[in-house]
Amino acid sequence: MSPTAETITHQYPHPPTRIGSAKPGGRRPSTGRRRLSRNDSVKDHFRMKYNMSSGHVQNSSVTDIDHKLKLEFFQKEPCKYSHEVFLKAAKIYSALKHDSRDERENPYLQRKNRDALAAKVQDIPHLVFTDDQEKRLVFELAFTALKYQMLFEDVLQDCSFFAQFPEFNEDSGLVMVMLCDFQSRKFQQRTPFTNETLDETAEQVEEALLQVKTRLNAALARHRIKAAAPSLDHLLPDAVRSKEELRSNMPMYVWVNQIKTTISEVIEQFKDDGYKLVDSGEKLEERQFSVDNLCNDVLMFPPESKEDLIECELLQSGKIVLQDKSSCLAPHSVKYLLGEGDDIIHVNAGSGATTAHIASLLQDNNNHIWTFGSQSTTDVQKIQKTMERLGIKGVKNLQDSFLDIEPDDPRFKNVKVILVTADCSKSGITNPIDFIVNEGEDAKILKDLSVGETDLTKLGELVGQHGNLLKHAMKCKYLVESSSSSSSSSLPSSLP
Known part of the structure; x- marks a missing residue:
């Protein structure tokens, strides 16, 4: 039997470490992306021989052509997910997964599991990520699943997969993401x-999965043929697919952290890296x-510059921050409302990226920023870690609820602006993965966005919450006093 890409093995210089009793070994990935079928390779081989015999190939040796054919024949698709990423993505998927077909079609199962499923959605596991890149990969894989x-x-x-392998019923989330x-x-078989x-x-x-891959491939082909879909993407809801297409054309934005560098230095650095x-x-x-204008x-x-930006030294060192332009408008609005020594309150600070942007714009004004919205000590530590990485000082993160703060609290006597970042349905987000990583958004938004639908029952609650925050901000006496004694507007600022 002729060799295939799956039968060629290589010895690793450092074998992968296994947990349990699995046998050591691995395969080295090739550098290409496209994989030829055996028939295509044979046809190309004879076509090249014919061209050479006919004098159509000039200045090419048979050895070079044969080497090229071998590279194309044995190409493998690279895998970017490690076992650690699979396990973490499986936990997120299991917490957010939709009702099964039986649960959707059987009213009895719907009533029986409604409370349990609702509680499950709220219980998203706390995961520790090595870096933002691993976090992106985990949420990307869970969202795809x-x-x-x-x-x-x-x-x-x-394919009767779980009938053949009943031992994986408890690991259905891992089966799905893999x-x-x-x-x-x-x-193709994965290379560690x-x-x-x-x-x-x-x-x-x-x-x-490898044992039943022929049946899996055939089942997917049947579903595509039945739906007359040219690819799997065309089996997704139109709302989801349109956002996927829009995301592929959306530009990437970064803001310059002027605490660590200057705009001109960053521009020159990108020019040195080959950008125009x-x-x-x-x-x-x-x-x-x-x-930006x-x-x-x-x-x-x-x-197409996304991968370069994620891996560039400027981002890793905190000199630039990857964030959508829509999140950059509020800090610039706040900048023109503050004077020397004026303080600001930021409600619903999230990951702290927007708060850090405000601090970057006000680096020479001796301002202090108070943040609210942290629900736990972990949230407080997350914001503190962001500020430390970006070299930002003067941000005081409070775990208290903003609604519990007294309107005449003396700690905020110098506050002139309150920025309320509203919680919303996030239905307009085209890139939810970057939004979760950059903004510290709750991963629960992935459930609705994965089917392109918005739970309308949540909208009334979100509007009510935002209204309460705005009303409380308007009660703050220090804002009223500052607006009456100043010729410029210092009323609370709110951006959805």
């Missing part, structure tokens, strides 16, 4: 990362960027 949950559940049922990755890589710590259960799930600065009105192409400390890049 949520989008394709109904399809993959039907596919697994068509299947998402498995099908995206054309059902060097020095990766492997999980025994994840290895067993992968082996089970163009006017803000021009359409950005690859390796180009521009300065509304926020002078915000730089705009084409969407």
Whole structure:
């Protein structure tokens, strides 16, 4: 039998570490993306031989052509998820997953599981991530599994997967996220990362998926043919697919942390890295960027620059911060309402990125910022960690509820502006993963966004909460006094 990409193995210089009794070993990934079928490779091989015999190939040796054919024939799709990422994504998926088809179609099961499922959604596990990149990968994989949950559940049922492997019923979340990755890589066997710590259960799930990969592939093909869908993406709801298309064309934005550097220094650094600065009105192409026409400390890049931005040294060192432009408008509005020594209150600070942006814009004004919205000590520590990484001081994060603060509290006597960042349905977000990572948003938004629907019952509650925050802000006496003694407007600022 002719060799395939799955039968070629390589010895690692440092074998991966396994948890449990799994056997050591691994495969080295190739550098290419496209995989040729055996028939395609044979056809190309004979076509090249014919061209050479006919004199159509000039200055090419047979050795070079054969080497190129081998590279194309043995190409493998790379995997970007480690076992640790699979396990974490499975926990998030299991907490947020939608009702199964049986639960949706059976009223008895709906009534029986409604309370349990509601409680489960609220109980999203607390996970510790190595860095923001791992966090992105985990939420990206969990979100993909949520989008394709109904399809993959039907596919697994068509293949009688859990009937054949009943031991994985308790690990259905892990099966789902690994299947998402498995099908995206054309059902090729995964190659472990060097020095990766492997999980025994994840290895067993992968082996089970490999055993039924022919049936899985056939089931997916049947679903596509039945729906006349050219790709799996076309099986998603129109609202979800339109956002996916919009996201692929959305530019990337970063703001310059002027506590650590200057705008001109960052611009020169990007030029040294091969980027070209163009006017803000021009359409950005690859390796180009521009300065935003509304926020002078915000730089705009084409969407294909995302990976470069995430990995660049400027971002890792805290000299720039990746954040959507919509989140940058409020800090610039606040900047023009504050004077020397004026303080600000920021309600619903989230991850602290917007608060940090305000501090960056006011670095020379000796201002203090009070933040509210932290629900636990972990939230407080998260904001403190953000401020430390960005080198920002003068931010005082309070775990108290803003609604419990007395309107005449002497601690806030110098406060001139209250910025209320409203909680909303997030239905307009096109890139929820970046929003969760950059803004510290609750991962529960992924459940609704994965099907393109908004729970209308939540909207009234969100409007009521925001109204209460605004009313309480209006009661603060220090704001009323400052507005009556100043010729400029210092009333509370609220941006949704």
